[in-house]
Amino acid sequence: MKHQIDYLALIAVIDRRLDELHEEIGELPEQLRRARQVLEHRQALVEETRGIIAEIRSFRSQAHVTIQELRDREQRLSEQQFRVRNNREFDALTREIQTVRAERERVEQELRNSALKLENLEAILQRQEEELEQAQQEVAELEHALELLSSNQSEDVMRLQEWRQRVVERIRPELLAEYERIRTFHRDAVVPVRRESCSGCYSRITPQRLVEIRMHRDRVFRCENCGRILYPGEQLPELEAEALT
Ligand SMILES: [Zn+2]
Known part of the structure; x- marks a missing residue:
């Protein structure tokens, strides 16, 4: 015949096992939370870089148009110089041509700079996308591990709790x-x-x-x-x- 102390001992054994199961899951939820934070951060970085790259690309296509327009204008001004009536008009056109040319050179320089910047940013984006992919993988693995452990454990936990209930009734x-x-x-x-x-x-x-x-x-x-x-x-x-x- 079992005494109260025997049932208490059984409860203690069941509770110890339940504690152990709880500890096995242990750090996993916290690890997953941190991995998700890293993922979010990397996602933001990738989006930011993509945004800057899109801006530069749009600047570049606009700059090509601007350069062509300035070239055409320079061309028209040069042609006008053949039809001037005096030196004053000729000099005025020369100054205008110089202004247009300076502007075109400035845009061309900016266009060259942007090419270098774009190249650097594309290299950065590639690295950031690789890091993002790693973070996605990490999160997926942790989610899988947690899910697997929880579903395996939930059966054990349910059985133990059932046993516990039966013992509790006798105390x-x-x-x-x-x-x-x-x-x-x-x-x-x-x-x-x-x-x-x-x-x-x-x-x-x-x-x-x-x-x-x-x-x-x-x-x-x-x-x-x-x-x-x-x-x-x-x-x-x-x-x-x-x-x-
Ligand atoms: Zn003691």
């Missing part, structure tokens, strides 16, 4: 409440007595009390030092379905 409510309260301080609320000591805090148990603990399995003893529930055995029971009956 007196005030004892269960006490167990839960101890667990807020010590994850291992039920510990075996080993080498005449509490295996939670290693404090000695007096021989007289040891005898009592072993004799009266129908009573629940707690460590006088740490308050954990003492299980009168070297090990907590194995977790098997039949252990629940």
